Amino acid sequence: MAILEVQHVSKSFGHTEVLKDISFSLDKGKVLSLIGSSGSGKTTLLRCLNFLERPDGGVIRVNGETLFDAGDRATMKEGEIRRKRLHFGLVFQSFNLFPQYTALQNVMLAKELLEKEKTDYKARKKEIHKQIEAEAGNLLDQMGLSDRMDNYPHQLSGGQCQRVAIARALAMKPDILCFDEPTSALDPELTGEVLKVIKGLADQETTMIIVTHEMAFARDVSSQVIFMDGGRIMEQGTPAEVFENPKEERTKQFLSRFTNQ
Amino acid sequence: MTFAEQFPIVIQALNTGFLQTLKLFFVTLLGAIPLGLIISFGSMSRFKPLSYFTKIVVWIIRGTPLMIQLLIIYFMPGLMGNNIWGGGESGRFLAASIAFIFNYACYFSEIYRGGIQGVPKGQEEAGLVLGMTKSQIFFKVKLLQMVKRIVPPMSNEIITLVKDTSLSRIISLQEVIFAGQSFMKGNMGIAGVIWPLFFTAVYYLIFNGILTVLLGRLEKKLEYFR
Numbered sequence A: 001m002a003i004l005e006v007q008h009v010s011k012s013f014g015h016t017e018v019l020k021d022i023s024f025s026l027d028k029g030k031v032l033s034l035i036g037s038s039g040s041g042k043t044t045l046l047r048c049l050n051f052l053e054r055p056d057g058g059v060i061r062v063n064g065e066t067l068f069d070a071g072d073r074a075t076m077k078e079g080e081i082r083r084k085r086l087h088f089g090l091v092f093q094s095f096n097l098f099p100q101y102t103a104l105q106n107v108m109l110a111k112e113l114l115e116k117e118k119t120d121y122k123a124r125k126k127e128i129h130k131q132i133e134a135e136a137g138n139l140l141d142q143m144g145l146s147d148r149m150d151n152y153p154h155q156l157s158g159g160q161c162q163r164v165a166i167a168r169a170l171a172m173k174p175d176i177l178c179f180d181e182p183t184s185a186l187d188p189e190l191t192g193e194v195l196k197v198i199k200g201l202a203d204q205e206t207t208m209i210i211v212t213h214e215m216a217f218a219r220d221v222s223s224q225v226i227f228m229d230g231g232r233i234m235e236q237g238t239p240a241e242v243f244e245n246p247k248e249e250r251t252k253q254f255l256s257r258f259t260n261q
Numbered sequence B: 001m002t003f004a005e006q007f008p009i010v011i012q013a014l015n016t017g018f019l020q021t022l023k024l025f026f027v028t029l030l031g032a033i034p035l036g037l038i039i040s041f042g043s044m045s046r047f048k049p050l051s052y053f054t055k056i057v058v059w060i061i062r063g064t065p066l067m068i069q070l071l072i073i074y075f076m077p078g079l080m081g082n083n084i085w086g087g088g089e090s091g092r093f094l095a096a097s098i099a100f101i102f103n104y105a106c107y108f109s110e111i112y113r114g115g116i117q118g119v120p121k122g123q124e125e126a127g128l129v130l131g132m133t134k135s136q137i138f139f140k141v142k143l144l145q146m147v148k149r150i151v152p153p154m155s156n157e158i159i160t161l162v163k164d165t166s167l168s169r170i171i172s173l174q175e176v177i178f179a180g181q182s183f184m185k186g187n188m189g190i191a192g193v194i195w196p197l198f199f200t201a202v203y204y205l206i207f208n209g210i211l212t213v214l215l216g217r218l219e220k221k222l223e224y225f226r
Ligand SMILES: Nc1ncnc2c1ncn2[C@@H]1O[C@H](COP(=O)(O)OP(=O)(O)OP(=O)(O)O)[C@@H](O)[C@H]1O
Pocket: A013, A018, A036, A037, A038, A039, A040, A041, A042, A043, A044, A045
């Protein structure tokens, strides 16, 4: 069953239409790679899914629940958006870690603030804190950062920062984890360690949408590929279909830039 | 009178004067720190008329000498037939406080604005996608980063404020320089001596020395992150 359904989503900034009639669906436990040249709207699409931008048209459904429907104002209530956001996680190109917190604190912060709002928090404070700390520790462990938990972001390499950011997103247990060019800000030698971690998540059947320019990685890790061009989905299918047998001329042109390198 | 006889008399007068300097200093900080925040919100407002108005006021206040502002605020009500300040030292202090608070609030507001806008947008977005509320993001994520950004420029302004308090001499507020100067004209049987005026500098130096150390420590404390 599709965990995510996106139907006819459109978005304009002023007079420029940045997303045009975007429709796709994604099954639970699968990985979708979004590829396309600069300015094709990949980031904007991820930002719409994470409620950082509001689409002008279309519907977004997760697990059958309509999170957003441009035709239904009731789906845009400010108070609800926060809860809806938690279906998605987003890992940014530039990490955006909180500099004043250690790696461990970065992973714990949002979860703790969320728990604090529950009525029984005061009584179970210590217990809850311990549990969140243990979970955060496990996540960092999984990211290969068990010896870096008490370091501040400025004491970490870019690759380590990005792995902390991935752990931080995972801590909120999103249904769908989105990545916006997670390795573009990294030196080539640090790219591998981050891709390895994402591959590990794919093997554990984490549902993910990955915007990337790493074509070999996209082919290897994803079960579904979308090629975007000028705000439109030009082509979508399995990696074999899109990479080996692209139907559209634009896709061929785009891919040839990578194979010719 | 010998120097040894003059000394305690002068010190006593300078102490009283410096107490007034300190009072003006702390009252200004206490008023300008929160007022500056309000003004910075005004200048960042998305309601354009408010932001333009605020920016123009800030431009005027920062673009003209504090001394003019002091003179206008102190003398204008009286010249217009309604001396709201009343007479005497307490009236002068009130007028000086208001001029200083308003002037410094305008300077602080620009520093705050830089601090607030200097926190990258990505910080807020990272908080939002993690399900944090705007107020949680402000208090738990952005505030400390803003404070870190504003401490160095605020330290400069605060040190300048210590010295600027002497401008209130122009409306005869009896601060430390007024006290030091009085012994040139003649006061308590001492006249025509310059050393008390030199001595007022010692007060400024010591107080600014203490402030520099304290603010430096605060800056150091925030160095654990970048
Ligand atoms: N906030 C905004 N206001 C106006 N225009 C925007 C805004 N954000 C994005 N755009 C425009 O929308 C288009 C799509 O941008 P987007 O960032 O989604 O592309 P992208 O596919 O992620 O590109 P890249 O590979 O360079 O990251 C671009 O033309 C961009 O200039």
